[in-house]
Amino acid sequence: MNILETDGERLLLAIRGLLAQKGIVSPAEIAERIAITDNASPGQGARMVAKAWTDPEYKASMLADGAKAAEALNIPMRGMPPLGVLENTPEVHNLVVCTLCSCYPRAVLGYPPFWYKSAAYRSKAVRDPRGLLAEWKTTIAPDVKIRVVDSTADYRWMVLPMRPAGTEGWTPEQLAAIVREGDMVGVTVPAAG
C-alpha cells in the first residue's frame, strides 16, 4: 500500500479508530476540537477588543495575559499556544507577521487569511511596513513608530487597536461589529461607521 495514494477519508477513519483504540484521543475529544476550530473566528477577537475598550480592568488583564482574558469570555484556549496582546497607542502602531511560516492567533482570529500566508506579505512587512500599509490604504503618521512583530516562536500575537473617535456611548456589541480581522493584525485600523 502506498500511503500517499490512499483515499484520504479511509485513512482518516483508520487513524481516528487507532487513536481511540489505543486510548490516545477519544472520539468525544476529537469532536470537541472540531467544534472549537469551527467556532474560532475574528468575531471572538473582536469581542475581546470591544470589552477592552469599555472595561479598563479587562484591558489590563488582556495586556498581561491574552489567553486568560480570552477564557474570561468563554473562548476555549486549552492546548493553544500562549497569546500575547499588543496595544496600539498614539505613539506606537503594531503590525504582526510570521516571516518563517504562518503563525497566527487562531483561537481568537480563526484560520489565517490567504494574504497573511503569502510570501509577498511576509517579506514586505519586515522590509517596508509603511509601503505595505499604503497598499491597505492605511496611513500611520510619520512620527508614530511602527513596531513590526515577527511571530517566530511559541507565542501568538494579536493587536488591540485604538478605539476610533465617534464611538462614544456605543455598546460592546456595537463596538465589536466594527472590529475586523485586519485591525487585529495591524494592516488596518477600525473606524466608526
Next chain:
Amino acid sequence: MTLDAGATVRVKDDWPEARGPVHIRTPHYIRGRTGTIVRHLGDFPNPEDLAFARPAAASPLYHVAFPMTGVWNGQGAPDELLIELYGHWLDPV
C-alpha cells in the same frame, strides 16, 4: 542565566542550515544584528530539537527589539522590529 530587560544583545551570525538538516526559528535577516531585550517571555522546549523528535531542553525565549535602521542599511526610522528569539541565539554585548 536570564537576560534582563534593557540588555543589549547580538544575534549569532550562525548559519546551521549550511551544515545539514535543521529547523531554525531565527529569521535570516536578523542574524548578526544588535538589539535590546524587551522581556523574557518564558522558557520553552528548544524547537530545533523538538522538530526532529529529539529530547528538547527548555530554552529561555525573549522579545528582542531592533531599530529598522540597524537591519536595513540605515533605512526605516523611526520603526522597529520585535522578534521572539531563544537565549542560545543571543550574545550579551
